Amino acid sequence: MNSGITPDYLDAVLAHVAASPSRDYEALVQELRATFPGRHISVCGADDVSPRLASAAGNPVCEIYYVATGEHCLSLTNDLAAATGIVVALRDDED
Secondary structure, eight states: OOOOOOHHHHHHHHHHHHHOOOOOHHHHHHHHHHHSTTSEEEEEEGGGSOTTSOOSEEOSSEEEEEEEEETTEEEEESOGGGEEEEEEEEOOTTO
16 A cells, blocks of 8 residues: 655655644644645644654654554554554653
8 A cells, every 4th residue: 555655745744843833732733634635644742652662753843653544443553554644743842
């Protein structure tokens, strides 16, 4: 499956989040979905993601993780081939 999630896509999302003044999860997810349509995007806090899972990309503002859709459930994955979207996990200012 070609998810269209490429290094350039991840870089664009990272740059957008870094430049976004909003740290409100709902406002940011709506902004990201409008800017990057066609893929599942969620936003959460970095502490909501297991430290055992490696991020696909990151910067000082956030980490990006792959999301897979299977058997009617969403799950985080390290497998790009299985990815259907991303989760943007915002770092706390204290991180």
